[in-house]
Amino acid sequence: MDDRNAPSSALEERLIAAVSEDEAGVVQLAADLIGFDTTARNPGDPARDEARLQDYLKARLEAVGAAADLWEPEPTGRGDRFVPDDLDFKGRPQLAARLGGAGGGRSLLLNGHVDAVSCEPRERWTSDPLRAEIRGGDLYGRGACDMKGGIAGMVHAVETLHRLGVRLAGDVVFCANSDEESSGAGSYACVKHGVRADAGLCAEPTGFDVWASCRGGVNPHIFIEGRPGHSEVPQPHWLAGGAVNAVEKYGLVLDAIQTIRDDWRTRPDHQHRYLAPPDILTTVIRGGEWMVTYPSSCEITLSVQYMPGRVDADGTGQAVFDEVEARIGAVAAGDSWLAEHPLRWEWPCDIVPAEVADDHPIVALALGAGSAVGRPGKIAGLDSWHDAAMFTQRAGTPTVSFGPGSIGKAHVIDESVPVRDLVDFSAAVALALVRWCGVVG
Ligand SMILES: [Zn+2]
Structure with missing residues (x-):
């Protein structure tokens, strides 16, 4: 490992070790999330397990001291150019949770979308897409890499900091939204609700690269x-x-x-x-x-x-x-x-692109944290779209995607994420939080 990218303190060494020792914890968390059916929807489709999944995340975050806000955005009706006509959020609450820091540090947004694309054709999967299964070191299930595995890594990182008694100076703002796979209306609702931070990470399956721009x-x-x-x-x-x-x-x-x-x-x-x-x-x-x-x-x-x-x-x-x-x-x-x-x-729903400059500190933060856990990456772009663009464009929160797994394994039959990636990502997020928000004492 390059010395410049090695863990820079005894605390960071402890964090990496603590995450690695609890591989089972982050895997179980990802498996639990995969078990909720949160298939992406068209306007008019009934809600599925979105509320139950968000309740689950809310409880996990409250257990480590976060103040959680779970709400169903008001329907916008027609005429809002960033939301499909007649979309409502009944049964699809959005989650924003704030883990208050001691003060004096920068805040970091940790974002993930809870919707996953359809499991169909379900009969062609090797195992039930809604029952996570490990085969050959990879965790299989719908949403494994896109992006319930990433959400699990983020929550697990916050839990690990809490378990070790690490107190951050800046706030952690965790946001789990719906409707990334369809329109961006979920993150738009979160931004309208006031979700903000000094910068943000979105746990798309970048394979430890940093997606700083999208179309x-x-x-x-x-x-x-x-x-x-x-x-x-x-x-x-x-x-x-x-x-x-x-x-x-x-x-x-x-x-x-x-x-x-x-x-x-x-x-x-x-x-x-x-x-x-x-x-x-x-x-x-x-x-x-x-x-x-x-x-x-x-x-x-x-x-x-x-x-x-x-x-x-x-x-x-x-x-x-x-x-x-x-x-x-x-x-x-x-x-x-x-x-x-x-x-x-x-002209329905305008899905607006964004980019974060290569020299923005959030880019170096993500790349540095990846390198420190042995997963060096590079700056890249996403030809599709991600919620990071919404926070960058509309919330004054420069946000990049950085997460476990490969985009090549997203939206496919037998979607998967390497277990190694889940562990390394959780450790990288823990380091990113310590480095960005600062530590008290
Ligand atoms: Zn995604």
């Missing part, structure tokens, strides 16, 4: 209008009352999408040292009513990503949305039918 995204719907008519009957021009095929009009939209995609790949302001250039593609298409009828409508959904550098001063991606709508709209306007029957757009 944002939005999934607009485009509605294309046609005019129905009999497909086996010759049709006059639409101006003479003929039918119009909405699905074929989509061909024009597709051409425009592909032009934007090609342009975006090489745009200078889309080049980023850790992130791929953004993409734009059709992900859902629906159209037509009957096998011998001209389709009267075609509805498509796009997946559009955007770079941290394209976030507007108001903290939204509006300029990107305007560009997409204008460029596709201009192509459509060259068609006489679409010029008179313009595309109709809907």
